[in-house]
Amino acid sequence: MTTTTIRLPAAQPPGTVLGTAPDIGESADAYRATGGYGADTGPGELLAHLDASGLRGRGGAGFPAAVKLRSVRDHGNRGNQGDHGGHDDCGGRPVVVANGEEGEPGSAKDRWLLRARPHLVLDGLVRAAAITGAVRGFVYLSDPAAGESVRRALAEHPPPLPVEVVETDHTYVAGEETAVVRRIDGGPALPAAKPPRPFEQGVGGAPTLVSNVETLARIALTAARPDLRLDIARGTLVTLSGGPAGPVLTEVPYGIPLRALASRYGVPDAAGALMGGLFGGLVDTRALDLPLEPGALSAAGTALGCGAIRFLAPGACPVTCAADAAAHLAAESARQCGVCVSGTSAVGDALAALAAGTAGPDTAERLDRWSRGLRGRGACGLLDAAAGLAGSLLRAFPGHVRSHLAAPCPVCAAAAPAEGHHRLTVTVPQIADPRTAASPAPLRAPLPVPLSSPRPAPPQRPLPALKGTP
Ligand code: SF4
Known part of the structure; x- marks a missing residue:
């Protein structure tokens, strides 16, 4: 199985999610020393700050955090008034x-x-519990x-x-x-089929907040530094891959143009990208002028999702990339919706044939039909991701699709098909145990470019130290 390990960022200013020693597990004492658990x-008050900051969830859907918290709280209040069938x-x-649990293979955050x-994360979870009455x-x-x-932190x-x-x-x-x-x-x-959604009826039948861990981390940061709520809400972790130096985890402000991000990552001449893990589909070079911002990306027909972006370096083939992504989705189908089993396999097979140079002349037409007809028909987003992937390849790289129908492509031919399922997967390095790590431990490998400093355009206020830090 071919996977690549992400490299960790250089030490960040205190007050960012990445923290000062990304290579070491943070102890409770170190966290308290930066204003944590205050x-x-x-x-x-915290809910009002989250409302005002517009913090969005970082799991992929980008739903406003304050709205979700309030929904769970209000359903809990209704239950306490006697009209809720809660669990004992x-x-x-x-x-x-x-x-x-991050399922996107290109994400490690x-x-x-x-x-x-x-x-x-636990501080954010406790604060979310206080807001919702959990x-x-x-x-x-x-x-x-x-x-x-x-477990050690608990x-x-x-x-x-x-x-x-x-x-x-x-999975x-x-x-x-x-x-x-x-x-x-x-x-x-x-x-499971929806409704009910977890905020209505979740664990044990009770209203349940299911929140991504980065969202909770940003809730905790907002509690510690409400004066910086906008910066906290507009910063985001991204896992970048596809560049010659391998995958990188870093934190950037919303608004940075994708092209600037690619350039800082070391692929200034990227030909496009696979966005949002597998969920945002492929975009071409014109889309790299878009800002990294959920609304702008979604208006352009793509998605930031969980912040995993795979850039297409010069020489990379978007058809191979699409075939690898579709192979991953087909292998990961939970096989409980019939249309997903057949749909993801069909998209995967068609893209694999395209990459192998063996696709029939009607392949593009079939992919186009599936890209429109499969959406929304599964119980979860996996089938939508496969459909979106096919449609985005046809829209963003029609010339590549045509050329693959005419003749095999050398890049695709050189890629081992059996590895396609795993080729987009990144893994996280082990983090040093805070009880035994020298402080601060040296990073295992330096970043090729300083992604977080100086701050990329548009200018953002840096996230200064949490209170109590030097
Ligand atoms: S759409 Fe696919 S992955 Fe999602 S629940 Fe149905 S079978 Fe499982």
Whole structure:
């Protein structure tokens, strides 16, 4: 299996999600020393700050965090007034879940966050519980190293409500919110039909907040520095790949043009990108003028998703990239919706044939039909991702599709098809144990370019130190 390990960023200014020592697991003492776990910002005040900042979820859908928190709180209040069929375990009172299961193969931020900054996530989870009135919390993950880090953090700084770590197998769909609820309730980590959505009826039947771990980290940062709420809401972790130096995790402000990001990453002449993990589809070089901002990207027909971006370096073939992505989706179909089983396989087979130079003349027409007809027909977004991928390849790279129909492509021919399922996968390096690491540990490999400093255009206020830091 071919995967590449992301390189960690250089030490960041305190107050960013990446923290000062991305290579070392942060201890409770170190977190408290930067203002973590402070009691100055109460739940009502924090919710108002989150509303004002417009913080959006970082799991992929980009839903406003304050709206989601309020929905869970309000459904919990209704339950307490007697019209909620809650579970005995939690009496209908809300439940909060830190979702650290990242299914996108090109993303590493959530596993890194749980391994390196577990207290930041747990602080955010506790604050989300206070806002929603939750009486119970879960940290949901599949990464054993992340689980170990979270358990150590819970023992070091016990939270004021019971918080349990629930592990799952790593799959593309295991982090989908209804799959999360099913798994925590003891079932399979598979998406369920909606409605009801978890905020209405989730774990044990109770209103449930399923929140991405980076979102929770940004909630905790907002509580510590409400004066910086806009900067915190407009910063985001991105996992970049496709460049000659390998994948990189970094933090950037919304608004940076994709081309500037590509340039800082070391691929100034990128021919396009695979956006949002596999979910945003392929974009061509014209789209690189777009700002990295959820609204702008979605208006242009693509998506930021979980912040995983694979740039197409010169010489990379978008058809190989699409074939690899479709192979991954076909292999990861949870096989519970008939249309998904047949649809993802059909898209995968067609793109594999295109890459191999063996596709029939009607392949482009079939891909186009599937790209429009398969959307919205599965219980989760996997089928939509496969459909979107096919459509985006046809829209962004019609010349490549035509040339692959005419003759095999040397780039595709050189790529081993059997590796396609895993070729887009990045892995996280082990993070040093805070109890044994020298402080600060040297980074394993320096970044080829300083991605976070100086700040890219448009100018943003830097995130200064949390209170209490030098
Ligand atoms: S759409 Fe596919 S991956 Fe999603 S639930 Fe249905 S079968 Fe599973």
